[in-house]
Amino acid sequence: MAHRLLIGKGMITLNLKRIFLTLTLLPLFAVAADDCALSDPTQTVQAYTVNPQTERVKMYWQKANGEAWGTLHALLADMNSQGQVQMAMNGGIYDESYAPLGLYIENVPGVGNASQLSN
Template sequence: MFAVAADDCAPSDPTLTVQAYTVNPQTERVKMYWQKANGEAWGTLHALLADINSQGQVQMAMNGGIYDESYAPLGLYIENGQQKVALNLASGEGNFFIRPGGVFYVAGDKVGIVRLDAFKTSKEIQFAVQSGPLLMENGVINPRIHPNVASRKIRNGVGINKHDQRRCLLIHTGYDEERRVFAEPAGDKFL
């Protein structure tokens, strides 16, 4: 799960089903959470926010990555500089295995998205999560994401602004949206 603490992080349009939050990691903190101090998974955003947002600093929170039934990440997960789950390059069925897949990472005041086959561990990486398919690469929508495949799931995504690569966009959709909703209007704005 991602949480952003900031004073000026705001939704692009609160009336839309698709919510987009622009984040500047030089002035805002992007963190990832999986387990409580006792090793138990947070499990829900509600449980996470009840514990970490006592002072009202969290401006945006969303699910990140793909998890099994016990809420363990299926792929790479780094939190506070410690790799807790290794990169998963296996083949399989479902969203997680659509290729090319990607990793979103936070390294100091920088953020990035990289293909699975290009990811390299580094001491500078404080947070990272492996997710499903890259929706876009070099401004091109992933051809494996079909426009007529409906999925009644909440979707989240992360994009890097190609005009200001210090900024990232966190996107959350409602149940009726599908993955191409992220990519189609963003082609001229994101890497």
């Protein structure tokens, strides 16, 4: 079954089964070196499992006026006034002006599966 995912200002139709299968298998391919450690021992790694029947995944980059939020605190101050956000994370790599570096798809009708895009 295809679902729609809000990315920025646009909607993209995605096959959630493929996405969740990919996200489930992705950690199996992650290999860490023996000397790999957190640079700050006071920090922890947290995981959050999304229930697609009851929760929605949304990605945000810019405010309605086109300005980037810049920090998670700024995003939550604007978006979480009713306490609906269960989990927030930085989902990308950005330059100094908070423009995304790499693949960012927003408001592109008919894109479908991002893995099928040409380089």
